[in-house]
Structures are given as structure tokens and as C-alpha cells.
Amino acid sequence: MKRVITYGTFDLIHYGHINLLKRARELGDYLIVALSTDEFNWNSKQKKCYFSYQKRQQLLEAIRYVDLVIPEECWEQKVNDVQLYHVDTFVMGDDWTGKFDFLKDYCQVVYLPRTPEISTTQIKEDLHQ
Ligand code: C2G
Numbered sequence: 001m002k003r004v005i006t007y008g009t010f011d012l013i014h015y016g017h018i019n020l021l022k023r024a025r026e027l028g029d030y031l032i033v034a035l036s037t038d039e040f041n042w043n044s045k046q047k048k049c050y051f052s053y054q055k056r057q058q059l060l061e062a063i064r065y066v067d068l069v070i071p072e073e074c075w076e077q078k079v080n081d082v083q084l085y086h087v088d089t090f091v092m093g094d095d096w097t098g099k100f101d102f103l104k105d106y107c108q109v110v111y112l113p114r115t116p117e118i119s120t121t122q123i124k125e126d127l128h129q
Pocket of ligand 1: 007008010011016017019020045072075091092093094095096114117119
């Protein structure tokens with residue numbers, strides 16, 4: 001079984017996220033999503049989520065491409081996650097290109113093109129118009 005992992009906040013989940021999750025899942029047989037906790041988002045990513053971790057987890061677990069959701073609590077957990085879950089492939093959108101190349105010592109690292117024109121920030125801005 002080929003195991004894939006990806007990380008993110010996935011707030012106000014949208015088709016850009018779905019495109020990423022679909023392609024990530026297609027790189028293997030099992031997709032793990034490490035979901036940024038509310039604390040990690042606020043303390044390390046300066047992101048205030050609209051939906052709580054529990055709600056974002058519920059949404060992700062309802063997506064056919066997602067097999068397991070685990071918490072992302074810090075930047076430094078990725079090597080441990082890859083080893084603990086026997087991950088073959090690490091996937092992120094290409095806005096992160098190069099940032100996680102250190103994981104190449106442990107697994108395949110793939111950066112996939114982002115879906116242009118859509119982002120959680122853009123959704124929030126459009127709704128405030
Ligand atoms: N994404 C995408 N296309 C978009 C928006 C997002 O492909 N239009 C991808 C991002 O590249 C990322 C994933 O969807 O791979 C989740 O995006 P975010 O929730 O914004 O995650 P981010 O804040 O980048 O957190 O340790 C890594 C971080 O947790 C990544």
C-alpha cells in the first residue's frame with residue numbers, strides 16, 4: 001500500500017483544496033491529511049480560522065480522497081509523521097516548492113500546481129465586498 005501525506009489548514013474548504021487532495025490521493029492508495037490545529041494556525045501561521053479544528057476535520061473526513069486526518073501541531077513534526085505512518089510520498093501545493101526538500105531523505109517529495117484564482121483569503125475578501 002502506497003501511503004501519501006499532505007499538510008494544511010483547509011479552512012473554508014474549496015475546490016482548490018479538493019483538486020490538491022484528489023491529485024495527492026492519486027499518487028498512492030491511502031491519503032493522510034495533517035490538519036493544522038487552531039493553536040498552530042494562530043501561533044505559527046498567524047491564521048485565524050473561520051471553522052474550528054473539529055469542524056475542519058469533519059469536513060475533510062467527508063471527502064472521498066481522504067483516509068485519515070491527524071493534527072498538525074508544529075512545523076517540526078513532518079519527519080516523525082513520515083516515519084510513524086510509513087509514508088511513501090509527501091505532497092504539497094507548489095506555493096511551498098523547495099520548503100520541504102529535507103524530507104527527500106525519508107520519502108518522495110512532490111509539489112503540485114496550485115489551483116489558480118481561488119483561496120480562502122480571496123473568498124473572505126469577496127464576501128466582505
Ligand atoms: N492549495 C491549492 N490551490 C489553492 C489553494 C490551496 O492547491 N487554490 C493547496 C495548498 O498549496 C496546500 C493545500 O491546498 O498544499 C492546503 O492549503 P492551506 O490550507 O492554505 O495550507 P497552508 O496554509 O499552505 O498550510 O506545514 C504545511 C502547512 O500546514 C501548509
